[in-house]
Amino acid sequence: MPIVYDSHHKIFFLHTPRTTYALGIGPQKSLIHLHWGARIGEGNLWAATPRWEAAFCPNFEPKDRTYSFDLLPAEYPVYGRSDFRSPAATAVFPDGSRVFDLFYKTHRITSGKPKLKGLPATYVERSAEASTLEIDLLDAKSGLVATLSYTVYEKRDALTRSVSFRNGGKESLVLDRVFSASVDFPHANLDFLQLSGAWARERDVIRQPLRSGIQSVESRRGASSHQQNPFIALLDPKADERQGEVYGLSLVYSGNFLAQAEVDQMGTTRVQIGINPFDFSWKIEPGASFQAPETVLVYSAEGLDGMSQTYHSLYRERLARGAWRDKERPVLVNNWEATYFDFTATKLEALARESKKLGVELLVLDDGWFGKRNDDTTSLGDWVVDRKKLPKGLADLSARIHKIGLKFGLWFEPEMISPDSDLYRAHPDWCLHAPGRSRTTGRNQLVLDYSRPEICDWIVKTMGAVLSEAKIDYVKWDMNRHLTEIGSATLPADRQKETAHRHILGVYGVMERLTRKFPKVLFEGCSGGGGRFDPGILHYLPQTWASDNSDAISRLRIQYGTTLVYPVSSMTAHVSAVPNHQVHRLTPLKTRGDVAMAGNFGYELDFGNLSAEEKKEVAAQVAFYKRHRKLIQFGRFHRLASPFEGNSTAWAVVSPDGGEALVWNIDVLHPANPGHRRLRVAGLDPKRTYRVVGTKHTFGGDLLRNVGLLVPLQKHDFQSTVWELKAV
Numbered sequence: 001m002p003i004v005y006d007s008h009h010k011i012f013f014l015h016t017p018r019t020t021y022a023l024g025i026g027p028q029k030s031l032i033h034l035h036w037g038a039r040i041g042e043g044n045l046w047a048a049t050p051r052w053e054a055a056f057c058p059n060f061e062p063k064d065r066t067y068s069f070d071l072l073p074a075e076y077p078v079y080g081r082s083d084f085r086s087p088a089a090t091a092v093f094p095d096g097s098r099v100f101d102l103f104y105k106t107h108r109i110t111s112g113k114p115k116l117k118g119l120p121a122t123y124v125e126r127s128a129e130a131s132t133l134e135i136d137l138l139d140a141k142s143g144l145v146a147t148l149s150y151t152v153y154e155k156r157d158a159l160t161r162s163v164s165f166r167n168g169g170k171e172s173l174v175l176d177r178v179f180s181a182s183v184d185f186p187h188a189n190l191d192f193l194q195l196s197g198a199w200a201r202e203r204d205v206i207r208q209p210l211r212s213g214i215q216s217v218e219s220r221r222g223a224s225s226h227q228q229n230p231f232i233a234l235l236d237p238k239a240d241e242r243q244g245e246v247y248g249l250s251l252v253y254s255g256n257f258l259a260q261a262e263v264d265q266m267g268t269t270r271v272q273i274g275i276n277p278f279d280f281s282w283k284i285e286p287g288a289s290f291q292a293p294e295t296v297l298v299y300s301a302e303g304l305d306g307m308s309q310t311y312h313s314l315y316r317e318r319l320a321r322g323a324w325r326d327k328e329r330p331v332l333v334n335n336w337e338a339t340y341f342d343f344t345a346t347k348l349e350a351l352a353r354e355s356k357k358l359g360v361e362l363l364v365l366d367d368g369w370f371g372k373r374n375d376d377t378t379s380l381g382d383w384v385v386d387r388k389k390l391p392k393g394l395a396d397l398s399a400r401i402h403k404i405g406l407k408f409g410l411w412f413e414p415e416m417i418s419p420d421s422d423l424y425r426a427h428p429d430w431c432l433h434a435p436g437r438s439r440t441t442g443r444n445q446l447v448l449d450y451s452r453p454e455i456c457d458w459i460v461k462t463m464g465a466v467l468s469e470a471k472i473d474y475v476k477w478d479m480n481r482h483l484t485e486i487g488s489a490t491l492p493a494d495r496q497k498e499t500a501h502r503h504i505l506g507v508y509g510v511m512e513r514l515t516r517k518f519p520k521v522l523f524e525g526c527s528g529g530g531g532r533f534d535p536g537i538l539h540y541l542p543q544t545w546a547s548d549n550s551d552a553i554s555r556l557r558i559q560y561g562t563t564l565v566y567p568v569s570s571m572t573a574h575v576s577a578v579p580n581h582q583v584h585r586l587t588p589l590k591t592r593g594d595v596a597m598a599g600n601f602g603y604e605l606d607f608g609n610l611s612a613e614e615k616k617e618v619a620a621q622v623a624f625y626k627r628h629r630k631l632i633q634f635g636r637f638h639r640l641a642s643p644f645e646g647n648s649t650a651w652a653v654v655s656p657d658g659g660e661a662l663v664w665n666i667d668v669l670h671p672a673n674p675g676h677r678r679l680r681v682a683g684l685d686p687k688r689t690y691r692v693v694g695t696k697h698t699f700g701g702d703l704l705r706n707v708g709l710l711v712p713l714q715k716h717d718f719q720s721t722v723w724e725l726k727a728v
Contacts, residue, residue: 002131002152003109004042012107012133013042014150016157019299021150023075027067028060029103031075031137031148033184037245037299049073054266058082071266073184076137076148076163078102079177085270086214086262088182089163090277093142094171102137102146109133113151113160118505120252120539121294122151122160122318129154129318143169153318157310162294167284176281176497179258179274180251181295188212188263191237195229195561200549200582202226202530203561205644209237210269216260220278222447222483222500223527224254224534231565232259234271239303241639242682246300246307249273250565252319253293254536255504256280279486281497296535304564305638305682312567312637319535320542320570322515324522328629329543329569329600330407331622332362332474337550337576338606341368341375345390345397352404354607358615359622362474362602363401364409369394371421377444380416381423383462394470402471409474409522410466414459415507416445416480430455432499434487442481450506451488451499460513467518475518477511477541479527504536511540524572533562533571543572543600550576550604551583552595553668553718556643559598560651568653569633573599575621577609587718589614593621594664594720597632598651601625628662628724631655638682640665647671648711650679658685658701663709663723670717678708685727693724701727 004013010025011034022035022045034045049072057068060082069083079087080099092098112127124130130153137146145168151160161181167173188210194217195203208215217232219225230251236244249271251257256276263269273295282290296314300306317325333355339347343365352363370386371379385393394410401408417424417431419441424431431446433439439446448455467475488499515523525532525541529548537544547558555573562571573596578586596602601622607615625632632653640650640663647668654661663681684690686702692709699709704725712721 002154003133005107005109006042009044009046011042011045014133014152014159015039016152016159017155018301019157019159021152021159021297025104026072027064030069030072031102031104031135033073033075036183036247036297038301073186073268074182076102076146076182077270085264086260086272087177088179088272088274089146089165089175090177091144092174092176094173100139100142100144102139105136105138105145107133107135114149116162116291116294118508119291119293120319120508120536121162122158122252122296122314123321124318142173143167144173153314156314157298157300158314159297160294161297162292164289164291165284166289167286170286172283172285174281174283175290177277178282178290178292179272180292181249181274181297182270182272183297185234185269185271188267188269189237190234190269191239192261193233193235195231195564197226199226199528199531200547201554202533202547202558203229204557205561205564205642207235210234210261210263212263214260214262216258218258218276218278219256220276222255222486222503223479223532224257224536225482226528226531229565230257230259230273230534232261232271232273233304233307233564234261234269235304241305242303244301244303246304247271248298248300248307248311248565250296250298250311250535251293252296252535252539253504254507254532254534256500275501279497280501282501283495283498293536308564308639309636311565315535315538315565316567316569316634320538321540322542323519324542326634328633329522330361330474331359331625332364332409332602333360333607334364334366334476334574334602334604336366337581337604341373343368343389345392345400348397349400349404350608351606352401352406356405358607358619359626360406360603362407362409364411364474364476365397366411366476367413369410378418378420380413380418380445381421381448383412383414383466394466398470398472407473408471409476410472411476411478412463413478413480414463414510415448415450417448418445429489432483432485432487432503433489434485437485440484442484445481447481447483449488449499449503450510451502452490452506456506456510460510460517463514464517467514467521472518472521474522474524476524476526476545479532482531508536508540515540530558530562533566538566538570543570546571546573546599549582550574551580551585552587552592552666553585554583555595556649556666556668559595560639560643560649563637563639563651568599568635568637571599572602573597574602574604576603577605588720589617591666591718591720593617594722595666597621597625598664600633601629631660631662636683640679640682643668648677652681652683654683658683658688659727661690661725663725665711665721667714667719668717670714670719674713676713677711679711680705680708681725684725688727690725691728693726698728
């Protein structure tokens, strides 16, 4: 059984194929964390949980000086009852007090996995896939009930956690901190890994040892952000890609978050993740509830690669949804860097004809097709086609593109409003704002208040009308600024700090309604590139533009960091013109294509500006990608060499049955008088023999894994090599 309750010792054992998570009901019915790591048997873990008397650690039980919450590994700690470490939840009660208890009341073990109301989460298609434990904790004085929910998958080494609070009392109360998960580790000999960056350089891998005190990453921007990703990992200091213990925590949420690790005076570590307490509170009326987002916990004894394999398969197969979840994604061209705002139907048709000749399957019309949008200063919210640019409308343009043999896609930024727009002139209170304060703009735009149901209804109706009037196969859903003046015109004063969370719930609701209404449309997320690349968005939109920076060398770091958590099928990567529009670097077309093929492949350039030789190379790239598209998008991705550690970056994608693989190596700078280097290929079947396609060479899988491929010597900077391996 995946979940076992030892009623004699009062211990819950949650088993995945290779891991165990255990917690128990301790003295006074407190919930104690006992184990998270390698799979173990169902023994008496209390014997391995120390209790002792320590100075300045107050005793919850006066007659037992060894019983202090400041020493015990709490499963879901709260404020004020002798635990001085960071609490997982805090509340304010009607009398102004903040102290409360959460003690075990009851539990349920069921098959399957319940949905989280209004929130994205992983799911099951059959109840037999998973088992769920729900534990009710009660604060007897106030009637507040916290339900901790744990789901373990039958065949996946993943555990999900969430918490909901229900006010079972007779008076309203306020929650002002609700973490989704809290785990206490018995030591601090661990490294802290985060994915951090900025616009155009998202998800750098940063790793450093834990130290005394708190290390954290967070977003206060109203979105998960370019700056930090809602993921952290704790690692054994000796862990690398292939070996060592790794503990990953990934929050399925797209708004303000906080993830932190706290090392206390006893050298133990408390790790927590959830909604950022900054500028957050939630008033719960009697009988009402609050649901926190889900956290996905993954333990691996096989290094970062082992952790990534679990996240990749789970997020690809049981977080993403819809018709496109398992479908191969089309090769596209986006007109943005080809024309920017300066386009006509004739220009787009010409681009489509050139694209068709090269094998491209989808043309995407980016920003500028609506209102009076000739630059970024106007018209967001006026989702009506600009008849000066497109006199016959979108239906005509779509028909022309489809007649050429391409699918047609469209850009939206539905969460934003321009001060210079008909919508703003009609509804100046529809944006997030603080009464009597000036309104900060970013990219000349404000943010619509999605905490308001009438605004969400309006955008669903408006976007739905556009998607219904023409044959639209793809939507690029953009978000080009973060939230400021976070206040709502319709919420009362004592609920204003709910605005940011209500806003993201509104975004989820709109995405849910539109993707269900238009199930055949391929929706892609974007936020100034990778500013909202998180599991919450992936639940609704099966792929996300990884970064506005399309430079191949910059993308090595961006894409490498992204793959620590997210599958290739979630990441779009395109070839753009040179000099690159973001960093002005000149890189070979081959290298640009090879790097972009590590994602959902496409182009951001004007094919009409290419030479005949370049067009021939593009056609070859598209044909190669199409031949291997299923392998790339749905195979097992393995990182082989890190751009954060050397001059070369390498990765491999292996088919689920191990029968074929593609291996990439990118050398950044050409060193003087270089020596030879071998590249070990992870993920291959050591018992099979592989042929290097295009050569007469065959190698055993064990040799390729332990000795490696000989990397050819290059003569220039920014050179790439791709090997195709087939089992014989």
